[in-house]
Amino acid sequence: MNLTVRSERDSLAERVPFGVFKHMRSWVVLAPFTLFVAVFLLWPTFSVFRSALQPVEGSSKPAMLEAISGQYLDAILYSVRLSALTAGLGAVIGTLVAVSAVSLNQFKGLRNVLVGYSAVAANLGGIPLAFAFVASLGMQGLYTKLLSVIGINLSDLGFKISDFSGIVIVYLYFQIPLMTLVMLPAVDGLKVTLKEAAASVGATPRQYWRSIGIPLLSPSLLGGFLLLFANAFSAYATAYALSAGGSNLVSVQIRFYLQGNTITGKSNLGYALAAWMIVVMVLAMSGYLGLRRRSERWRK
Amino acid sequence: MIRRNFWSKVILVIVAAFYVLPMIAMARFSFQRVPVIKLGWSTLGKNWTADSLIDAVTSERFLQAGWLSIRLALLSVVLSLVILIPTTVYVHVMKKSARSYVEFLSILPYVVPPIALVVGISGAMKVLGTWFLASPFSLVPFYVIISLPFTFRSLDTSLGAIDLKTLVEASRSLGASWMRTTRMVILPNLKVGIINASFLSFATVLGEFTIASLLLKFTLPAYLAESQGSNPQGTFSVGLLLLVVSSLMFALMNRLSKRKGHALTGLTL
Amino acid sequence: MSKHMKVTKKVQIALGFTVAGLLLGACGSSSESTESTDAAIVSDCPAADIVDAATAEAKVNLIALPDTWANYKGILQSFRDKYAAIENPVANPDASSADELTAVETLAGQPDMPDAVDVSPAFAQEFDTKGLWEPYQPCLWDEIPTTLKDPDGKWVAAYYGLMAIGVNTTVVTEVPTSFAELTDAKYKGLVALNGDPRESGAAFAAVMAAAIANGGSFDDILPGIQYFADLKKSGNLSGSDVTPASVISGETPLVLDWTYNYPGLAPTLAENGVTFEVKVPTDGIYGGFYAQGVVKNSPHQNASKLWISHLISDEGALGYIEGGAIPARFDALVASGKVTPEMMKNLPDPALTANITFPSADQVAKAKEVLAAQWGPMVSGN
Numbered sequence: 001m002n003l004t005v006r007s008e009r010d011s012l013a014e015r016v017p018f019g020v021f022k023h024m025r026s027w028v029v030l031a032p033f034t035l036f037v038a039v040f041l042l043w044p045t046f047s048v049f050r051s052a053l054q055p056v057e058g059s060s061k062p063a064m065l066e067a068i069s070g071q072y073l074d075a076i077l078y079s080v081r082l083s084a085l086t087a088g089l090g091a092v093i094g095t096l097v098a099v100s101a102v103s104l105n106q107f108k109g110l111r112n113v114l115v116g117y118s119a120v121a122a123n124l125g126g127i128p129l130a131f132a133f134v135a136s137l138g139m140q141g142l143y144t145k146l147l148s149v150i151g152i153n154l155s156d157l158g159f160k161i162s163d164f165s166g167i168v169i170v171y172l173y174f175q176i177p178l179m180t181l182v183m184l185p186a187v188d189g190l191k192v193t194l195k196e197a198a199a200s201v202g203a204t205p206r207q208y209w210r211s212i213g214i215p216l217l218s219p220s221l222l223g224g225f226l227l228l229f230a231n232a233f234s235a236y237a238t239a240y241a242l243s244a245g246g247s248n249l250v251s252v253q254i255r256f257y258l259q260g261n262t263i264t265g266k267s268n269l270g271y272a273l274a275a276w277m278i279v280v281m282v283l284a285m286s287g288y289l290g291l292r293r294r295s296e297r298w299r300k
Numbered sequence: 301m302i303r304r305n306f307w308s309k310v311i312l313v314i315v316a317a318f319y320v321l322p323m324i325a326m327a328r329f330s331f332q333r334v335p336v337i338k339l340g341w342s343t344l345g346k347n348w349t350a351d352s353l354i355d356a357v358t359s360e361r362f363l364q365a366g367w368l369s370i371r372l373a374l375l376s377v378v379l380s381l382v383i384l385i386p387t388t389v390y391v392h393v394m395k396k397s398a399r400s401y402v403e404f405l406s407i408l409p410y411v412v413p414p415i416a417l418v419v420g421i422s423g424a425m426k427v428l429g430t431w432f433l434a435s436p437f438s439l440v441p442f443y444v445i446i447s448l449p450f451t452f453r454s455l456d457t458s459l460g461a462i463d464l465k466t467l468v469e470a471s472r473s474l475g476a477s478w479m480r481t482t483r484m485v486i487l488p489n490l491k492v493g494i495i496n497a498s499f500l501s502f503a504t505v506l507g508e509f510t511i512a513s514l515l516l517k518f519t520l521p522a523y524l525a526e527s528q529g530s531n532p533q534g535t536f537s538v539g540l541l542l543l544v545v546s547s548l549m550f551a552l553m554n555r556l557s558k559r560k561g562h563a564l565t566g567l568t569l
Numbered sequence: 570m571s572k573h574m575k576v577t578k579k580v581q582i583a584l585g586f587t588v589a590g591l592l593l594g595a596c597g598s599s600s601e602s603t604e605s606t607d608a609a610i611v612s613d614c615p616a617a618d619i620v621d622a623a624t625a626e627a628k629v630n631l632i633a634l635p636d637t638w639a640n641y642k643g644i645l646q647s648f649r650d651k652y653a654a655i656e657n658p659v660a661n662p663d664a665s666s667a668d669e670l671t672a673v674e675t676l677a678g679q680p681d682m683p684d685a686v687d688v689s690p691a692f693a694q695e696f697d698t699k700g701l702w703e704p705y706q707p708c709l710w711d712e713i714p715t716t717l718k719d720p721d722g723k724w725v726a727a728y729y730g731l732m733a734i735g736v737n738t739t740v741v742t743e744v745p746t747s748f749a750e751l752t753d754a755k756y757k758g759l760v761a762l763n764g765d766p767r768e769s770g771a772a773f774a775a776v777m778a779a780a781i782a783n784g785g786s787f788d789d790i791l792p793g794i795q796y797f798a799d800l801k802k803s804g805n806l807s808g809s810d811v812t813p814a815s816v817i818s819g820e821t822p823l824v825l826d827w828t829y830n831y832p833g834l835a836p837t838l839a840e841n842g843v844t845f846e847v848k849v850p851t852d853g854i855y856g857g858f859y860a861q862g863v864v865k866n867s868p869h870q871n872a873s874k875l876w877i878s879h880l881i882s883d884e885g886a887l888g889y890i891e892g893g894a895i896p897a898r899f900d901a902l903v904a905s906g907k908v909t910p911e912m913m914k915n916l917p918d919p920a921l922t923a924n925i926t927f928p929s930a931d932q933v934a935k936a937k938e939v940l941a942a943q944w945g946p947m948v949s950g951n
Binding site: 319329333335336337338347422425514515520529530531532533 | 632635637660661662663668671672675676686738739740812813816817818819833837840841842843871907
Binding site for chain 2: 026030032033034036037039041042043044045046050051086093096097099100101102103104108112113114115116117119121123124125126127128129131132133135136140141142143145172173176177185191226229230232233235236237251254255258259269270271274275276277278281282285
């Protein structure tokens with residue numbers, strides 16, 4: 001639609017019903033939303049940091065400092081590694097699925113099923129998911145047994161569903177569909193005409209992807225990766241259900257100090273670990289926003 | 301093109317197998333009362349029963365938990381929409397510059413993992429008054445928060461698909477009243493977003509466990525955790541049932557929202 | 570090994586009954602007055618005014634009592650049978666002791682604030698420090714051994730159990746009977762702890778028991794941590810979480826857990842054609858209790874007191890016995906002949922529990938410190 005652009009003065013805000021919004025500053029309209037987020041998100045977060053900056057009972061340094069050393073630092077790094085790896089793998093495979101889904105366009109029903117199941121699988125986690133994999137590939141798993149019948153003994157090969165590699169596989173179960181859901185609309189947006197145009201001037205599929213496809217997809221790719229990272233990093237129910245505590249992960253360790261049966265009196269350490277989780281996420285988020293701004297320039 | 305299609309199909313088949321096989325293993329465990337170690341050609345057909353599922357689904361606790369979860373989900377959806385619709389319409393129609401601010405706030409929940417949010421809640425809310433936390437509906441605002449990134453995104457995408465501001469201006473300049481403009485211009489564009497946001501929010505609430513268990517609310521995931529002790533096979537078969545039902549619901553919803561190519565995926569980033 | 574133990578048990582019980590029979594026979598002449606006095610004591614307990622006040626309150630808010638833990642299902646039912654007018658809902662049965670503390674603090678002053686709790690000794694201490702116990706000594710308090718109650722009446726340990734190896738004999742044919750045997754290569758990937766010891770009371774107890782089996786003591790938990798570190802390195806330690814599902818499926822065929830956590834699984838195991846045995850490890854005998862008490866300023870104080878009385882009473886004690894836990898007044902019950910050998914089938918050999926001692930609060934606190942510092946680096950660290 002090509003209407004003449006009106007000047008700021010004539011803008012809509014000037015001609016509102018009942019003069020309601022006319023004299024309101026935008027902050028008034030946005031106030032309910034802002035207030036809501038402040039009370040139910042920012043305030044609990046502030047409370048976490050407040051406890052985290054106090055010392056652990058029996059020591060003098062702030063809990064946050066203690067939580068970034070020794071075994072706790074290992075736990076944080078381990079969580080970051082796991083999240084980055086599953087985010088990366090999930091992003092690649094999920095994108096491939098989204099791109100492949102184009103070939104399903106004739107089979108609308110199948111495509112809907114893919115989308116439907118992806119939406120559900122992306123939210124799956126915790127005990128049911130962990131158990132499904134234990135029932136499949138655990139010591140007494142269905143497929144472990146089938147594989148052993150044809151001669152492949154997973155236990156001898158050193159594979160345990162509760163080890164790092166097992167946890168990665170289980171995490172991928174919700175990472176891949178999540179990425180698929182993110183990429184589907186973006187891939188759909190890659191107009192077929194662009195592809196044909198590229199082909200008509202002699203570009204190979206690889207050149208098309210490199211110069212047009214991927215740059216156009218990049219905001220979604222980045223956003224998806226960040227989303228997957230956040231998802232994996234915050235997850236704890238799945239790892240917890242999978243391995244006697246999933247105990248190397250920060251998110252699980254927070255439970256030991258705040259929701260367990262044995263350790264008492266170290267609650268500030270738990271808050272400190274939660275605070276560091278938030279810090280990691282803030283860093284990841286800033287990285288994403290910075291990269292997105294750059295890629296947006298690139299797109300133009 | 302043919303080669304592309306071939307590889308596409310291969311990828312889809314592999315991923316589909318990855319999705320389905322674990323669920324088959326879980327189903328076998330839930331419905332067949334034979335431990336894997338005893339499985340063999342002779343025992344393959346033995347002891348299949350849906351009793352555990354029936355016990356779980358007809359139990360008082362399940363119905364109680366399910367009902368609470370459904371109510372919480374509905375309330376969360378309503379509250380999300382009540383807060384977000386005016387906000388998103390405003391930033392799309394009136395003040396585009398404010399959109400980044402709202403968008404930023406909407407991705408803040410990513411930054412605070414639920415486990416961290418939960419530990420903060422008990423500390424923070426004690427000040428607010430314990431009456432608040434006692435009600436089961438105290439979960440609703442927190443559920444709105446954790447589904448905020450998705451719900452905002454859904455509404456934002458559907459409103460942003462076309463130049464709504466210009467359309468509204470055009471409508472107004474042609475003499476339509478605000479009511480009429482809202483009804484004929486703004487709402488139709490919102491419809492898809494509302495459907496997407498509602499479904500995503502619903503799914504999130506039904507699956508949320510961390511906050512509910514901290515505040516001792518007996519929701520569906522809490523029921524599943526509890527009944528895992530007394531009826532593990534029933535619990536997992538209920539899980540599978542929910543999985544199948546929700547997938548079908550989402551698939552259906554996707555089909556219905558196929559206007560203007562807006563898929564379920566309000567997750568554009 | 571098991572046959573030998575059965576014989577010993579039978580002999581012990583037979584002896585017990587013979588002694589009891591002789592005593593009763595000796596009191597034959599004054600039996601009538603003894604009986605009526607006994608009856609009088611029993612009917613006074615719990616006191617009628619508490620029962621009436623509790624009935625007026627009509628509810629006791631409970632928390633963290635799973636059905637399959639020490640037969641709480643049966644005990645809750647027997648309470649309902651005896652006091653039909655009083656509801657006893659259980660919130661969040663899988664809550665940990667820390668969750669119970671959080672609930673008491675978060676719901677303070679609310680109608681659904683927990684009235685009575687069941688927490689690990691470490692948390693009984695926390696509750697004390699925070700002044701959350703309402704001291705109450707139910708009648709029959711004197712029959713409870715001093716090791717199983719707080720001297721000021723703040724809490725009571727209505728039951729305790731021993732750390733035991735639960736063996737899924739459908740998967741594991743050679744049944745281990747000691748910690749030493751568990752290190753054998755034939756059990757690769759099969760030994761499972763019930764959770765992480767930094768969080769789970771049962772897993773913590775398993776580490777303490779392993780410490781005792783390997784030259785440690787209540788004051789020295791390090792040998793136990795070392796034992797599990799070695800078990801992990803050799804691949805014997807299963808990483809999987811222990812849940813009823815994992816026990817039934819055979820994923821965790823050798824479980825280290827309290828004796829009272831096994832009987833609850835028996836029906837489902839039977840349905841699935843799984844056979845199971847429970848063995849207290851011969852080299853590391855470790856007992857543990859949980860503490861129950863009335864929560865200060867809770868909404869239903871009298872109903873809560875009635876609940877605690879019920880746990881100590883004969884009905885409660887028999888309920889615990891059925892669940893494989895040893896009730897606090899076990900000796901008194903055996904002496905009065907209320908326990909039959911059939912009832913004791915889920916209990917560990919009385920010879921093992923005869924001289925049981927429990928670590929003190931200080932010993933537990935010190936062990937937790939060492940655990941928190943060392944378990945991560947030594948055992949779970951990759």
